[in-house]
Amino acid sequence: MDDLKQWVEPILAENGCRLYALEWLTNEKPPLLRISIEKLDGPVDLDTCAICSDAIGTMLDAKDWYASEYNLEVCSPGAEHELTTDEQIQAAIGSYVYVKLKDPKQGMDHVFGDLISANTELIVISYNVKGRKKKFEIDRSNLALIMTAVKV
Numbered sequence: 001m002d003d004l005k006q007w008v009e010p011i012l013a014e015n016g017c018r019l020y021a022l023e024w025l026t027n028e029k030p031p032l033l034r035i036s037i038e039k040l041d042g043p044v045d046l047d048t049c050a051i052c053s054d055a056i057g058t059m060l061d062a063k064d065w066y067a068s069e070y071n072l073e074v075c076s077p078g079a080e081h082e083l084t085t086d087e088q089i090q091a092a093i094g095s096y097v098y099v100k101l102k103d104p105k106q107g108m109d110h111v112f113g114d115l116i117s118a119n120t121e122l123i124v125i126s127y128n129v130k131g132r133k134k135k136f137e138i139d140r141s142n143l144a145l146i147m148t149a150v151k152v
Helices: 002-014 046-063 086-091
Strands: 017-025 032-039 071-075 096-105 108-118 122-129 132-139 143-148
Touching: 002 017, 002 032, 002 046, 032 046, 046 071, 086 108, 096 122, 096 132, 108 132
Parallel strands: 032 071
Antiparallel strands: 017 032, 096 108, 096 143, 108 122, 122 132
């Protein structure tokens, strides 16, 4: 999988994307290589997936990566997806997110808002209360879940 990641990332970068997740699903018949991508400058569309899929498929065929039949799927992780790595959290700065806390803070066990900043110790969310902006600082150790969200 490390080789795959190293081969795929430059192709995605050439197409204005970054890798979100790489999955090798051997329980599928034939096995499925699922590559979830994020676009650097907006939402992933079908054309972007197709372009990246063609480029990655050509590269994998040239490297003769897998000797048997398999399916390749290049897709978006979706509008609402969990942020599981520091890199994903950093990439989401400025985005609207949902955060669930392990232990409530200031009477709140979750918050929706804009991710303002994040480091290894703390994340900062800007949220609205009765039309007023407030900041909410959360210790990373208190995060149960952080994911992108869609404003309603």
